[in-house]
Amino acid sequence: MSPMISVRGVSKVYEEGASKVAALQAIDLDVSLGEMVLLMGPSGSGKTTLLSIMGCILGATSGTVKVAGIEVAKLGERELPRIRLQHIGFVFQGFNLFPTLTVGENVELALELKGIRGSKAKQESRRLLEQVALATKYGTFPADLSGGQKQRVAIARALAGSPSVILADEPTAALDWHSGRNVMLMMQELAHKHGRAVVVVTHDSRVLEFGDRVVRMEDGRIVPPSPSEMAPKIPPSWEVAANIQPSREAC
Amino acid sequence: MPPLARRNLLHDKVRLTVTLTGIVFAVVLIVVELGLFVGFTVTTSSIIDKSNVDLWVVSKHTPYIEQGSAFSERKLYQVLATPGVASAEKYIVRFAQWKTPDGAEESVQVVGFNPYTGVGGPWNVVAGSVEDLKTPDSVMVDELYKKKLGVTRVGEVFEINGRRARVVGFTHGIRAFTTSPYVFASFKNAQDYSRLSEDQTYFMLVRALPGTSLPALQRALQDRVRDVDVLTTAKFSSMTRIYWMFTTGAGVAVLIAALLGLVVGIVVVAQTIYATTVDHIREFGTLKAMGAPNSYVYRVIITQAGISAVAGYALAMGVSFFIVRASQSGGAAILLPWQMAIGIFFLTVLMCVSAALVSINKVTRLDPAMVFKG
Numbered sequence: 242m243s244p245m246i247s248v249r250g251v252s253k254v255y256e257e258g259a260s261k262v263a264a265l266q267a268i269d270l271d272v273s274l275g276e277m278v279l280l281m282g283p284s285g286s287g288k289t290t291l292l293s294i295m296g297c298i299l300g301a302t303s304g305t306v307k308v309a310g311i312e313v314a315k316l317g318e319r320e321l322p323r324i325r326l327q328h329i330g331f332v333f334q335g336f337n338l339f340p341t342l343t344v345g346e347n348v349e350l351a352l353e354l355k356g357i358r359g360s361k362a363k364q365e366s367r368r369l370l371e372q373v374a375l376a377t378k379y380g381t382f383p384a385d386l387s388g389g390q391k392q393r394v395a396i397a398r399a400l401a402g403s404p405s406v407i408l409a410d411e412p413t414a415a416l417d418w419h420s421g422r423n424v425m426l427m428m429q430e431l432a433h434k435h436g437r438a439v440v441v442v443t444h445d446s447r448v449l450e451f452g453d454r455v456v457r458m459e460d461g462r463i464v465p466p467s468p469s470e471m472a473p474k475i476p477p478s479w480e481v482a483a484n485i486q487p488s489r490e491a492c
Numbered sequence: 493m494p495p496l497a498r499r500n501l502l503h504d505k506v507r508l509t510v511t512l513t514g515i516v517f518a519v520v521l522i523v524v525e526l527g528l529f530v531g532f533t534v535t536t537s538s539i540i541d542k543s544n545v546d547l548w549v550v551s552k553h554t555p556y557i558e559q560g561s562a563f564s565e566r567k568l569y570q571v572l573a574t575p576g577v578a579s580a581e582k583y584i585v586r587f588a589q590w591k592t593p594d595g596a597e598e599s600v601q602v603v604g605f606n607p608y609t610g611v612g613g614p615w616n617v618v619a620g621s622v623e624d625l626k627t628p629d630s631v632m633v634d635e636l637y638k639k640k641l642g643v644t645r646v647g648e649v650f651e652i653n654g655r656r657a658r659v660v661g662f663t664h665g666i667r668a669f670t671t672s673p674y675v676f677a678s679f680k681n682a683q684d685y686s687r688l689s690e691d692q693t694y695f696m697l698v699r700a701l702p703g704t705s706l707p708a709l710q711r712a713l714q715d716r717v718r719d720v721d722v723l724t725t726a727k728f729s730s731m732t733r734i735y736w737m738f739t740t741g742a743g744v745a746v747l748i749a750a751l752l753g754l755v756v757g758i759v760v761v762a763q764t765i766y767a768t769t770v771d772h773i774r775e776f777g778t779l780k781a782m783g784a785p786n787s788y789v790y791r792v793i794i795t796q797a798g799i800s801a802v803a804g805y806a807l808a809m810g811v812s813f814f815i816v817r818a819s820q821s822g823g824a825a826i827l828l829p830w831q832m833a834i835g836i837f838f839l840t841v842l843m844c845v846s847a848a849l850v851s852i853n854k855v856t857r858l859d860p861a862m863v864f865k866g
Contacts, residue, residue, distance in 0.1 A: 289864045298781055326783030333863055337778040341499035354784050410864045
């Protein structure tokens with residue numbers, strides 16, 4: 242089966258005045274459906290740049306990028322949003338929820354962008370929030386949620402329209418360990434149970450156990466992972482909602 | 493559709509208050525400055541505009557109403573003899589000195605008209621009647637200038653250029669653009685007050701017979717009557733307005749103030765709307781990252797601007813209404829004709845949407861990758 246994301250020989254050079262900075266150099270990476278890849282490395286190693294390119298947010302300077310079999314490197318500004326809408330869900334470090342919309346409306350907005358409106362959107366929004374165990378928070382504003390709850394709403398929003406790719410940028414960085422663990426369990430379930438291609442950028446070595454594979458980056462290149470990253474423990478597929486720990490979250 | 497635009501506006505009450513205050517300030521400023529300009533402009537030619545005649549016969553090269561030169565009233569018969577003329581009246585507008593019993597003097601403009609036909613006479617009469625002006629030495633002044641002229645009630649007697657003048661009535665809201673209030677009198681009395689020879693007049697007011705071609709009648713009168721200009725009411729009105737508004741310091745000052753009001757208003761609204769949009773820039777970045785097309789983001793921003801414009805305009809009109817009303821009893825009239833109110837509505841929407849478009853330009857260039865920066 243061909244990979245859901247295929248990156249070949251991708252380089253990214255930022256030009257700042259006369260100087261050029263190589264953010265990525267000759268990157269090759271495949272991510273398949275049902276797989277959860279952890280993208281790790283120090284700050285400035287190019288993780289987020291690579292995530293942005295895979296997410297069709299940023300163009301590559303050279304190389305090819307395929308998402309769901311579509312060569313996206315050559316697509317223009319008009320086509321890229323369509324690819325993002327159809328195939329990719331994003332989870333951000335800062336949650337990026339719309340503070341003026343309720344939890345339900347945040348998810349409905351994402352559904353609306355994908356052409357799902359009205360009662361169907363409300364129904365689907367509730368279903369997605371149930372999936373992240375937040376159905377009771379449908380009418381709550383994000384400001385009244387804990388960090389972990391916000392990230393779970395962000396996951397529900399990323400799942401709107403059933404994208405085949407989930408890209409997460411430091412999803413646990415703003416969370417305590419219990420909340421972060423719950424989020425990682427959900428991400429894992431998205432890969433293993435729901436068959437999505439999941440890429441998580443992270444600094445947090447405690448989440449190693451959740452990844453199927455670790456891709457380590459340094460200075461814009463993929464380097465061999467450290468021994469501890471080599472064979473991450475793959476926990477069984479969990480029923481995520483049942484495993485959410487309410488200990489530190491105000492549910 | 494989740495009401496993102498409306499919620500973005502309503503969620504933060506402080507920001508909403510700041511936004512609406514900015515728009516209200518700008519709109520009221522524009523109303524006041526433009527209203528003053530319109531008020532001054534209308535005031536300069538109000539005597540002409542309210543004359544309700546078709547043509548004005550004035551001495552040759554008269555630039556505006558206050559600058560008329562006397563000419564023989566025998567020309568009246570030449571005018572009346574011209575085919576197509578329904579009526580013609582002699583008319584006077586002339587500066588004179590008003591003297592109160594205690595010796596104080598004020599400059600006034602005596603308006604002399606035919607009280608039997610009322611053509612060119614006062615309007616908005618609130619005390620006495622035009623008929624009362626048929627009596628010798630009778631005059632009518634506006635309530636606005638009671639204090640200035642030392643008048644307290646009907647029946648009081650004053651002097652105009654040394655001749656007796658008894659106040660027989662008051663009008664309401666007839667302002668003079670100059671500092672000299674209008675004093676209405678019969679043509680005969682006005683002739684005396686302005687020390688005009690008995691066989692002379694300053695203007696003639698002509699009404700055409702129904703169905704007469706006005707340009708043709710104007711040409712015919714111009715050909716028949718020598719040493720005069722025959723002007724349509726609209727033309728003489730615009731000549732007077734243009735003179736006062738564009739060739740005098742006062743008019744230019746009002747015009748510049750109006751333009752400044754417009755510019756300041758636009759800048760305030762632009763800044764306010766721009767700040768409101770920029771407040772939500774990260775959310776727009778998130779929308780773009782999620783794959784929302786630019787058109788969707790534009791719609792949210794323009795809807796925000798549109799709601800702000802309508803709400804701000806409504807509030808501003810409420811405030812303006814009181815200001816305009818208060819100005820009616822003051823020295824300077826602020827007018828807000830419905831055409832101006834509608835124009836300002838569209839201007840407000842245009843200002844808000846234009847400011848939003850400037851913000852859109854920023855959003856268009858927004859790098860969706862910003863959402864990955866913490």
